[in-house]
Amino acid sequence: MRLRIEAEKQLGNFHFNINADITDNRIGIFGESGSGKSTLVHMLSGHMHPDRGEIFLDSDCLFSSSRNLNLRPRHRRVGLVFQQAALFPHLSVSRNLFYGYRRCNKEHRKVTPDELIAVLKLDGLLERGVRNLSGGEKQRVALARAVLASPRMLLMDEPLSALDDGLRFQIIPYLKSVTEQFGIPCIFISHSVVEMQLMSNRILTLQSGRLNEETTPDQLARKTMARSQRGYVNLLELDGATSEGGLFAYRWGEGRLLISDGNSRSSALFELSSRDIILFQKHPEAISARNLLECRVKETFSADNRVGIVLTSGNRQLVAEIVRKAADEMQITAGSTVFAAIKASSFRRLI
Amino acid sequence: MQLTPEDITAIRLSLQIALTATLLSAPLGFAVAWLLSFKTFRGKILLEVFINLPLTLPPVVIGYFLLLMLGRNGWPGSLLNDAGIQLIFTWKAAVIASATVGFPLLVRSIRLGMDSINRQLIQAAESLGSSWFDTLITVILPLSLKGILAGSSLMFARSLGEFGATIIVAGNIPGLTQTIPLAIYDYASSPSSTAMALSLCLVSVAISVVVLFVHEYLAGTVEKRGER
Known part of the structure; x- marks a missing residue:
């Protein structure tokens, strides 16, 4: 049209x-x-x-x-x-x-x-x-x-x-x-x-x-990431969940995601705020978050005093959001590798 | 309670006049209310003032204007006279008097109903391929039914009680143009007819109660649509 x-x-x-x-x-x-x-x-x-x-x-x-x-x-x-x-x-x-x-x-x-x-x-x-x-x-x-x-x-x-x-x-x-x-x-x-x-x-x-x-x-x-209450909202359409320790496990990119509010019966749509993703330069020793994903930085973009980091794993991508100073300290650039930590409860099931 | 044959005729005439005035006015009242509620045009305020004027004028004044217009010297009256139609001092003149006095009540009630119609319903109907007339019949009319019922009941009740304009244009001829209020007026002027006057008053109250019950029942039925 x-x-x-x-x-x-x-x-x-x-x-x-x-x-x-x-x-x-x-x-x-x-x-x-x-x-x-x-x-x-x-x-x-x-x-x-x-x-x-x-x-x-x-x-x-x-x-x-x-x-x-x-x-x-x-x-x-x-x-x-x-x-x-x-x-x-x-x-x-x-x-x-x-x-x-x-x-x-x-x-x-x-x-x-x-x-x-x-x-x-x-x-x-x-x-x-x-x-x-x-x-x-x-x-x-x-x-x-x-x-x-x-x-x-x-x-x-x-x-x-x-x-x-x-x-x-x-x-x-x-x-x-x-x-x-x-x-x-x-x-x-x-x-x-x-x-x-x-x-x-x-x-x-x-x-x-x-x-x-x-x-x-x-x-x-x-x-609208910087001024929006939930930052950049990542929408993830996932299916084929398996049960694991009371959580739902979904294949995502080259890894998997553990989600509290999953759905084993059919495909589900989740939202994940860019502000609920914590980035590490190196693999942390121990972490309470159930998801730790090794991702490649595809690109970065600026929104006011924030920096959006586009992370990829396989053919999937997520946007994380950090303040500019953190981005400078971590020296995040396109092509670098980072670890993204996400709590299983940070995913909100929409459908 | 006692009723003379003239009283029975007065009751029949009252109902006949009120019903005819209401039925004749309803389509015009609906059209005028639609114009006032849905259309914007030059002179709209003038039309509103003209429609509502009978509400503020003494009914005797309205009766006198009608007498001037419908009499042989008025242009509508002379036209009708040429066509062989004589209205003054007939029950038809009483219908016109009742219709004129009750019309603003009818229009106001229908308009209130129309004003409360969500305009998006009209837009939805039009976008679904409905013409303006189709929308009028299939959306506006059914959604105005409550207002039409309320307005018609008000007008019917007002017509039953019409006195001032009626006595001027239709007179007070027993068996021909004498309605319940006019008959009561006659009885009231004679001290020996108190019982007769009271009987007609009771009939008047009974008719009003029935009208209100019928209105409530029909309004309830209309309200229940779409709740299955």
Whole structure:
């Protein structure tokens, strides 16, 4: 999917002016509140039009002030998933799901309802009303409703912000599987770097109504490392755990990881803060941390007064974070070898 | 409790007038409430003032304006007269009087209901391929039902009690335009008819209680949607 947008709008004291040309099937829009994310969402969905400019999705023009063209929301085929699900409260789950499907031209239909309902595990909910659904169920229904209308693009406006951490990471696999399985490109809007890492390949970052930069999830996580509460969040997808002394052992790179909160049944996703990794120049004699990994330093990068160390082992990599003085004292450079100590309890299982 | 045949006619007429006024006003009230709640246009404040004016005017003043307009010298009245339609001093004039006085109550209740509709539901419907009319019928209307019910009940009750405007445009003709309040007014002016007046008062209370019960029941049914 190629998105070209050149739009300007004055909203009271807020001036929105963005110019971007980005191609990817998983685009992220990142920014703090007040950065213009919602304005951009409304412009893409057709619920707000720029004062001046043009919006193109692939070769189709959605808006052009010079051509006096503004495609109505219902003709844009842009699926919306909101923060608060926005399900029709007077309709059952089933009628919510089929609201868009029934209004979609037969030649545009590319999603089979039964298949989608199975993927999103909605079978048991179909005849229920929407008011008594849990937050996660509501969001799955909202996602299915948008996908069943066979949109050419899904616009997800902070769909996970209203959910607690447990639910948030349960929904992400659904979001990913639906967009991958049914081949629907998506634009994912969020102010969470971890969500950006999980849901996007290319990211537009907004600041004060302007495009700050086009970047990748990894670059964004590096840039925000110093000011983020959890530093650089390493996401590790691991499977095939074995039990070892009350811990879960996973193969990782050329070594293995011992994790307290593992899952022996299926694959699991863990997060590990860059601040929970302690580096040693030489192999320590005795250490209480259950993981001591011999890693090669691939590269280093600076973020304010911090230094990020990209560690590799086999084909896997981790980012550790130390203060600049420690990096100078340890003389860490690309190509050197270090030992990384990580407590088994530092890994937080997300899924 | 004793009721004369004229009293029975007054009760029937009251119900007929209130029901007709409510049913005729509901679609227009819904449209006006939709305009005020969802649309931005020049002159919106003027429209709001005009709609709400009957709330602040004495009903007799409204009755007098209606009399001027619907009489032979008013342009709507003369047009209707040319078409062979005579409204003044008929039950239809009472319907117009009730509809005019109760209309702001109806619009305000429906609008309150519409204002509470999450705008993202409208955006969701549109992005799912729904036209504005489709959205109006499948999303806005069902979600405004509680407001429509509340407004209709209020308007029905207000119409049952309408006196000032009705007596001016429809008169107080027993069997033709005399409603419950007008009949009570007649009985009240004669000291020997206290029992008759009280009987009609009791009927009036009973009708109001039934209206409130029906409203509560329907509102409860609407509220329970989506909770299975």
